[in-house]
Amino acid sequence: MPHVDPEPPASPSAYSARTYDPAAMREHYRAVGVDEAALGSTPFQQFTRWFEEAVGSGLYEPNAMVVATADAAGRPSSRTVLMKSFDERGFVFYTNYGSRKGRELAENPQVSLLFPWHPIARQVIVTGVAHRTGRDETAAYFRTRPHGSQLGAWASAQSSVVGTREELDRAYAELADRYPPGEQVPVPPEWGGFRVVPEAVEFWQGRENRLHDRLRYVRTPGPGEEGWRIERLSP
Template sequence: MPNIHHDPAAMREHYRSEIIDEASLALSPMQQFRRWFKQAVESEGVIFEPNAMIVATATPDGRPSTRTVLMKSYDERGFVFYTNYASRKGREIAANPQVSLLFPWHPLARQVVVTGTAARVGRDETAAYFRTRPHGSQLGAWASEQSTVIPSRSELLQRYEELAARYPEGEQVPVPPEWGGYRVVPETMEFWQGHGNRLHDRLRYVREGESWRIERLCP
């Protein structure tokens, strides 16, 4: 018999949260996201990396893949993250730009789920962000041919050391040509708040032209 403490079927959390009604929501989903993101950031270290989000992509024939990335900016246009364009997610976005994002703020019993379309940001925007990255992260973007097979970690470290010799600390590192940002433009955004007895609040914004419709979903 499995140890009850290790049995996922026996693992339950009884959420105690403030009820959310439609009237309390912001007019736009990005305004509502700003409220929740601020609360997640200010949760006194309860949430590790509140800007971490799961990005789901799919191939043209429907094979999905997911990974966690860090959101680096957001505004009314959408959510921005950076990666290698030749990575698996980059290749899948090129073939099928429909993506989903998930912000899993479990300690607050909250999730935000976004569906939308991803497109590359301009090179000027990519370069501006790249300049803010730590020197080591800039070198890492060159050293890693993301998602490709590599014989060993030592080979990756050797690539890094060669780049560190070529671009020592204090010297400007050029932006890799196959590295840059994507902006996910939302079409729907769902705000999920956990409650007792699994009677959760699920409020979803749906884009209608230049405005948004809010609808409630059964939990």
């Protein structure tokens, strides 16, 4: 049977306490547009420029991105994580491989990343395939994490059901006793990185009258090195 949305409330009085109207919430963008001729030759060059500008603008956590995955049946899920590195090979983040996103990427490595830089009227959307990073690369990054974050990676069986907050705090306290500050914490075997190798990268710039600029790089395989085609999308 087709999905049917639930009936709306019988009376608007059910929402009498509401003091906002989402339909009336809008920003009028006035940003300068994006000129194709000024774009970097690869999406990584262009992302570097925009990322530096996002950092320079004082944007809170400009490396925060929404990671969207889907399981083998196509059921989607999304969450915000922090990008920890990027280069010509792709965009890297770290997680517990037993988490929901880790399990879904094992079933279906197709993934989408979204950098929501709303304060500067920009966003970047990456679509591609996720590959696990090597253990050496994972360990090198793990060593740079704060001591507490290293313990947290052990204490939390990410995405699994936990009975109480006290259970989680107790697990952390036991680990803190076992590995006091200054003592090396081993890398959890089920914790590591994913590198998202992009197949397409879209750069979105808000413009006046909702006529936004959308420029997309699409990977184009060739006889030698792969290249990139740039196309403009209607807003």
